[in-house]
Structure formats: C-alpha cells, structure tokens
Amino acid sequence: MAIPILQKAVVGAYILRKHVSGQKRYPLAMMLEPLFRCNLACSGCGKIDYPDDILNERLSLQECLESVDECNAPVVSIAGGEPLLHREMPQIVQGIIARRKFVYLCTNALLMEKKLDQYKPSPFFVWSVHLDGDRQMHDRSVCQEGVYDRAVAAIKLAKDRGFRVNINCTLFNDAQPEKVAAFFDTAKDMGIDGITVSPGYAYERAPEQQHFLTRSMTRQLFRDILKLGKGGRNWAFSQSSLFLDFLAGNQTYHCTPWGNPTRTVFGWQRPCYLLGEGYARTFRELMEETDWDAYGTGNYEKCANCMVHSGYEATAVMDTVKRPLAALKVGLKGVRTEGAMAPDIPLDKQRPAQYVYSRQVEIKLTEIKGRKATATEIKAARTH
Numbered sequence: 001m002a003i004p005i006l007q008k009a010v011v012g013a014y015i016l017r018k019h020v021s022g023q024k025r026y027p028l029a030m031m032l033e034p035l036f037r038c039n040l041a042c043s044g045c046g047k048i049d050y051p052d053d054i055l056n057e058r059l060s061l062q063e064c065l066e067s068v069d070e071c072n073a074p075v076v077s078i079a080g081g082e083p084l085l086h087r088e089m090p091q092i093v094q095g096i097i098a099r100r101k102f103v104y105l106c107t108n109a110l111l112m113e114k115k116l117d118q119y120k121p122s123p124f125f126v127w128s129v130h131l132d133g134d135r136q137m138h139d140r141s142v143c144q145e146g147v148y149d150r151a152v153a154a155i156k157l158a159k160d161r162g163f164r165v166n167i168n169c170t171l172f173n174d175a176q177p178e179k180v181a182a183f184f185d186t187a188k189d190m191g192i193d194g195i196t197v198s199p200g201y202a203y204e205r206a207p208e209q210q211h212f213l214t215r216s217m218t219r220q221l222f223r224d225i226l227k228l229g230k231g232g233r234n235w236a237f238s239q240s241s242l243f244l245d246f247l248a249g250n251q252t253y254h255c256t257p258w259g260n261p262t263r264t265v266f267g268w269q270r271p272c273y274l275l276g277e278g279y280a281r282t283f284r285e286l287m288e289e290t291d292w293d294a295y296g297t298g299n300y301e302k303c304a305n306c307m308v309h310s311g312y313e314a315t316a317v318m319d320t321v322k323r324p325l326a327a328l329k330v331g332l333k334g335v336r337t338e339g340a341m342a343p344d345i346p347l348d349k350q351r352p353a354q355y356v357y358s359r360q361v362e363i364k365l366t367e368i369k370g371r372k373a374t375a376t377e378i379k380a381a382r383t384h
Helices: 005-021 063-072 089-098 113-120 135-142 149-158 179-191 215-225 243-245 283-289 309-322 324-333 357-383
Strands: 030-031 075-078 100-106 125-130 166-171 194-199 262-264 267-271 275-282
Touching: 005 309, 030 063, 030 309, 063 089, 063 262, 063 283, 075 089, 089 113, 089 262, 113 149, 125 149, 149 166, 149 179, 166 179, 179 243, 194 215, 194 309, 215 243, 215 262, 243 309, 243 324, 262 275, 267 283, 275 283, 275 357
Parallel strands: 030 075, 030 262, 075 100, 100 125, 125 166, 166 194
Antiparallel strands: 262 267, 267 275
C-alpha cells in the first residue's frame, strides 16, 4: 500500500487511543467541502447543480480551521467543487498542516500549475488529482477534451518540485478491466505516489444515471481489474488492503459513515459525504443526534449499491486493527480474484428513499437572503 509510514504511525496511534478509551464512534478522515463551485461539469457528479447563490458560498479560513479543530480527525480531505477556486485555500492548507494533520487536496488540476507556487512540499501534504482513466476515459468522464493532458502535465510539474501526488480514480459501468489496468500501469510510470480507486456513487442529481455500478457489477469489475495486476500488488493503492478485498467481493462490510464526516457550506452533512439528508450545526450534534442505523446498505434505498471508500474505508481500517494478520496476508499475497464471493447484505428490509434536496436548498437560500438583507440594512444605517 502507498500510505506513508508517518501517516500509518499517526493514524494508528490515534485509533489505539480511541480504542483504549472505549470510544465506539469517531472520525478517521474529515471531508472538507469549502465550496461547491467547479470549473467542470462532470456527468457523474451530484455536487454542482445548486443555484448560483449557493455555488457562490464559501467557508472562510476561520470556519474551515474551526471545523478541523472541532472534528480533530488525523486526516483532512479537501474536496468540492474545485478547491483551488477558493482564494484562501493556501492558508487553509497551511493552517491544517500546522496542526500536524494530513491534508489531501483534491483537484481536477485545471488550475494546479497556476497555483502550485502557493504551496510547499510537506510530509503532511498530498495533491489528489482526479483522473478517471486514460485520455479517452477521463475526458469522457469530465465531459471536456484536453483535461487529461493538462492533469498529467500538472502531475509531472508537481513531482518535479518535490510534492507527493496521488490520483483519485472513479470507475463506472463502462470501465473495461484491461484499459483500467493499463491506466494503472501508466500512472505507475508517471511516478505518482498512490492510487485511490472507487466505484462511482449514484448521486440522485447526477446528469447521467445509467453509468453507475451495482454492487454485483462492482465486485466483478474489481476482481477482473486486480487479477490483471497480481491481486493489486502491481500498483500502489493509498487504501487499506482489506478495503480492496471488500471491493473484490471477499469481505462483507457494513458502512461506517461517521468515519468520514463532512463539513460543507450547509453545515455538518448527514449522514455522509455522498448523501445530504440534513445538516447539523456542530460536529458534536452530528455525532450524537444522527440516527446512524437509518443509513447504509440494507438500511436505506439510496445506499443500496454504495461501495465507496468514504463509507467503507473506515470499516476496513477498523477490521485491520482487529485482524492485522488477515490484512497482512492480503497485502502480501494480493486480493483473491477467484472462487466464491462473500455473501452480500440483503436489501429486503431497507427503507424507501426520501427526497429532501429541494427542502435543504430552500432552507439555505432563505438563510442567504436573510443575511444579505441584514447586510443591506447595516450598510444603509451607516450611510445615514
């Protein structure tokens, strides 16, 4: 696996402290979305179809750092939208690093070369570049030609300047195992430090719903891909061995949504990075007042086909702590790609999906309208 020794040690010590204290629910990686605005409109994205008033919202530097302190997870993944559109992003990254937390700055890389001088290499900092395959695969995924070449150029420049660089690869139902394996070989030749791979989540508002994978399709796809890479040993994944084993259908895991809590311009998102079913004002409120048992595969219709790392990586990490020899075996021998798969979670008792997007948008727009009205009144009072 491509997780640095320092990060393994820090996160391992953090988990041990939580385990010894008897705490059952705690975050491993915080997802920070300081804006939803993006300079791409990908067909599989469900994060950008908000009204302009919401797309223009930003979490401030102070709000971001207060949220990091409030959550106190050892890893912070900054996503969006496109984080490099945020004017205070260099200060946000610097502030998180100063807290000795690992920062993964997710980007489509269109602005990366222009902004690179604003950041410094650090063992606590990783560029996480969105690449969904080779030139043809990626440019089709992001619905714009030339993006792959610009991302590859940015990766090369960042590596030349001493940065750690990962790629974040999302796969859909048109993924061909041979092409994906060849792309992973190409990424290895680029000198990237790690690969984060995940099946695409079926965002309810994504423009192209037909390309999302079912769980059975995901399991077979990852078996076919990993088989071409000696059970995955040919490539440096920045994920736990047991999570990869789960993707290939060898583990039956339940989602751990609190393992990757998400802070957005709306607040702390319930229940996870992928589903916006409501928002808490504070991290404590999120952890203590969310009905966690109402979500996850087998519990909720929207979660039926999810196998995404933001929900299941934390589960795999916890299992690694419980069964280190099992994780070591997979790491050394590779993921098993033949034979019977583990039983999957039955869906017969899941509750039906609820569609609350419009209500959440309405609440946020009312808040923005009220804030603007107050600002106008204050300005008018000062004028008089």
